[in-house]
Amino acid sequence: MAFPLQDVTVPELKELCQAMWDWKLCGNCQQDIKERSCPPRRCSGVDNCPWGQRSERLGPFFDFYRGVTGSYVPDFFGEEDQALRGHRDLFDIIRLTRRCGFTVLRTLCMHQYFATRLGDVDSQTMVPESDQGRAFDLAARVLTMTNLDSADSQGFLNQTGGGDEEGIGFSPPAVRGSIACLQIALAEIFPSRIHPSLQAGDPQATVIKNGLTAEMLRRVAGIRIERTDNLRDHLRLDSTAGVVQVFHLTSVLREHLLATKPTGSDEDSSYETLPCLPRELALETLYTIQLIFPPGGNSQAMLRTLVSKQGFDPDSLRFGTALFELSRHERERALCFPVWGTRLMDLYDEIENPKPRGRLDVWLERRSKSRHIMLATAVGIFTAVILGLLSLCVSIFQTWIAWQEWKESAAGR
Numbered sequence: 001m002a003f004p005l006q007d008v009t010v011p012e013l014k015e016l017c018q019a020m021w022d023w024k025l026c027g028n029c030q031q032d033i034k035e036r037s038c039p040p041r042r043c044s045g046v047d048n049c050p051w052g053q054r055s056e057r058l059g060p061f062f063d064f065y066r067g068v069t070g071s072y073v074p075d076f077f078g079e080e081d082q083a084l085r086g087h088r089d090l091f092d093i094i095r096l097t098r099r100c101g102f103t104v105l106r107t108l109c110m111h112q113y114f115a116t117r118l119g120d121v122d123s124q125t126m127v128p129e130s131d132q133g134r135a136f137d138l139a140a141r142v143l144t145m146t147n148l149d150s151a152d153s154q155g156f157l158n159q160t161g162g163g164d165e166e167g168i169g170f171s172p173p174a175v176r177g178s179i180a181c182l183q184i185a186l187a188e189i190f191p192s193r194i195h196p197s198l199q200a201g202d203p204q205a206t207v208i209k210n211g212l213t214a215e216m217l218r219r220v221a222g223i224r225i226e227r228t229d230n231l232r233d234h235l236r237l238d239s240t241a242g243v244v245q246v247f248h249l250t251s252v253l254r255e256h257l258l259a260t261k262p263t264g265s266d267e268d269s270s271y272e273t274l275p276c277l278p279r280e281l282a283l284e285t286l287y288t289i290q291l292i293f294p295p296g297g298n299s300q301a302m303l304r305t306l307v308s309k310q311g312f313d314p315d316s317l318r319f320g321t322a323l324f325e326l327s328r329h330e331r332e333r334a335l336c337f338p339v340w341g342t343r344l345m346d347l348y349d350e351i352e353n354p355k356p357r358g359r360l361d362v363w364l365e366r367r368s369k370s371r372h373i374m375l376a377t378a379v380g381i382f383t384a385v386i387l388g389l390l391s392l393c394v395s396i397f398q399t400w401i402a403w404q405e406w407k408e409s410a411a412g413r
């Protein structure tokens with residue numbers, strides 16, 4: 001089969017949610033996964049089965065999943081030669097990544113996974129390393145909603161192995177190439193910086209946060225909003241085209257936050273959930289979306305248009321994050337925007353000093369070069385001379401009339 005992940009069934013989507021967020025499914029749904037039922041069973045809805053409650057809301061995420069997995073092509077086509085034989089293999093890798101991929105070298109995870117798959121007997125897998133890497137990248141892409149396979153994530157991809165986990169506390173550039181666990185890769189992609197003008201005590205912060213809306217971006221800066229499902233492109237501004245990208249799959253961010261938040265039934269405070277996307281990052285991203293599209297008013301209306309016309313996740317219209325936060329401290333820290341602060345300030349700068357984007361603006365900008373200013377001055381002087389000559393003619397005429405009148409009155413006397 002050319003594309004082994006081309007089709008995805010409902011039971012597979014149920015298992016995907018289970019792998020991603022540890023969903024505790026009802027009996028029917030679990031049976032569904034076990035038997036790969038076709039057609040799928042109805043969710044019984046008992047025990048607050050999350051599939052019955054929230055799967056509909058995750059429609060845009062399932063579309064994203066179909067999109068990124070459908071195009072996977074293995075290096076070789078043989079049952080044991082391809083890294084991903086079906087969706088289940090990908091779910092296994094997602095589970096493994098959550099269990100240890102955040103802190104353990106990727107090469108070690110890969111080795112462990114493919115050795116176990118062969119059943120310990122022969123740990124020499126026939127799957128080419130490039131294909132193994134692609135499978136792990138795909139799992140990380142789905143899990144973190146971040147495309148790690150791009151030019152500026154070299155540290156994650158071109159890792160050589162041989163490092164150890166001691167380097168996790170180092171600053172990212174120092175460990176580039178030696179440590180390649182997900183935690184480090186994400187820290188490199190989403191570095192955290194303090195922006196003084198976005199901190200809670202700064203009077204400027206309120207002004208900036210109130211002024212940075214979708215409406216202002218469009219009306220003052222002439223910037224268009226486009227959706228992205230790659231978290232690393234969130235709030236990325238293309239200044240020349242006048243386009244800013246906004247990560248729209250908020251339903252996934254909320255699921256990540258729910259999955260990593262201990263529920264009331266987990267009495268034990270030491271209860272540890274497995275990581276998906278770092279909580280701070282998910283929460284801060286939700287806040288940036290609420291900042292740009294504040295409830296009520298034109299910005300919210302723009303978001304509704306983006307949902308209906310451009311396929312934004314309808315979940316982005318939901319406001320409020322209190323249900324997903326752990327503490328007030330967590331909220332306050334996220335509201336200082338340590339990760340997205342730089343891009344937010346760039347956007348605010350565009351509102352303060354808008355670049356010419358409309359046709360008239362560009363025309364004026366092009367004509368305000370010095371050559372054109374000289375020309376405009378010359379035209380101005382020429383006009384002044386003509387007007388001067390005209391007024392001279394008029395005064396000569398007036399003098400002539402006055403002289404005539406004087407002559408006539410002198411002759412009449």
Ligand SMILES: [Zn+2]
Pocket residue numbers: 025026027028029042043044045046049050051052
């Ligand atoms: Zn169910």
